[in-house]
Amino acid sequence: MSASPSSSSSPPAGGDGALLSELRAAIDALSAAPSVLLAFDFDGVLAPIVEQPGAARSLPASAASLAALARVDRVSVALVSGRAMASLREVADPPDGALLVASHGAEGDGVPSDLDDEQRALLARVVEAVRAVADAHEGTHLELKPAGAVLHTRSAARDAAAEASRLVADGPGAWEGVRALRGKEVVELSVVEADKGSALVALRDRLAERTGTRPVVLYAGDDVTDEDAFGALEPAAGDVGVKVGDGETAAEFRVGTPEDVSALLQHLVSVLRG
Numbered sequence: 001m002s003a004s005p006s007s008s009s010s011p012p013a014g015g016d017g018a019l020l021s022e023l024r025a026a027i028d029a030l031s032a033a034p035s036v037l038l039a040f041d042f043d044g045v046l047a048p049i050v051e052q053p054g055a056a057r058s059l060p061a062s063a064a065s066l067a068a069l070a071r072v073d074r075v076s077v078a079l080v081s082g083r084a085m086a087s088l089r090e091v092a093d094p095p096d097g098a099l100l101v102a103s104h105g106a107e108g109d110g111v112p113s114d115l116d117d118e119q120r121a122l123l124a125r126v127v128e129a130v131r132a133v134a135d136a137h138e139g140t141h142l143e144l145k146p147a148g149a150v151l152h153t154r155s156a157a158r159d160a161a162a163e164a165s166r167l168v169a170d171g172p173g174a175w176e177g178v179r180a181l182r183g184k185e186v187v188e189l190s191v192v193e194a195d196k197g198s199a200l201v202a203l204r205d206r207l208a209e210r211t212g213t214r215p216v217v218l219y220a221g222d223d224v225t226d227e228d229a230f231g232a233l234e235p236a237a238g239d240v241g242v243k244v245g246d247g248e249t250a251a252e253f254r255v256g257t258p259e260d261v262s263a264l265l266q267h268l269v270s271v272l273r274g
């Protein structure tokens, strides 16, 4: 596992042994807590990024470690994803007992799933507008979610990707009642207010209520949409944030790749199952 403490100006992780030991020490401290919440983003963290969203799968080593961690009594495992719930279940094949947060928090346990009439009408207009942009820009495509629409640009020529993204962000993305998020080669529009930070806090507080103890939280994510989750962590309470890959971040630690996440998960198994 190569890892480094992270800051907005730090370079990607580079395998510095001294820095690696700081993340290990934070994990070792977290593992002594009576209740632990281990929350992971999916794409780019458990699963390497691929061209087609439907083809993404967890690295086998990460899937095996997650399943082992989900069986530990005082550990709760959660996937906190931007994907729609149906898509997350299909590609992530989550272990029994895993808590699932989807659509950046717009779908999950305890989240109202019905849109009101106004939101439904707005969503229909958003879908129509994003579809029109996707149809006009080769290599882009539309992904539908229960409360939103996503423009994917990974397979498009760079100029087409940039123009299509701008048209979506400045068009329907700027409408009243629409929340726009930019992720890796995606522009996501949603007609409900949701972000991974609020979702993670809700998850943590529900667990605290159930067990009578605030869980110490580890969160790993790779995208700009994960910054809300990193911002919701409380390092003073022992929480650990791990940014995967490069880019500015509020996370305390950084690893380079999903393979590094596999190593981190393996370390979690060894300290939490022991």
Ligand SMILES: O=P(O)(O)OC[C@H]1O[C@H](O[C@H]2O[C@H](CO)[C@@H](O)[C@H](O)[C@H]2O)[C@H](O)[C@@H](O)[C@@H]1O
Binding pocket: 041, 042, 043, 044, 048, 049, 050, 051, 052, 053, 054, 056, 080, 081, 082, 083, 084, 143, 150, 152, 154, 183, 184, 185, 186, 188, 223
């Ligand atoms: O929060 P996540 O679990 O990381 O989900 C974020 C988005 O993931 C998917 O898109 C990303 O992964 C695709 C497959 O590797 C890739 O092709 C795409 O470019 C990435 O943005 C998913 O399709 C989106 O709906 C999620 O919001």
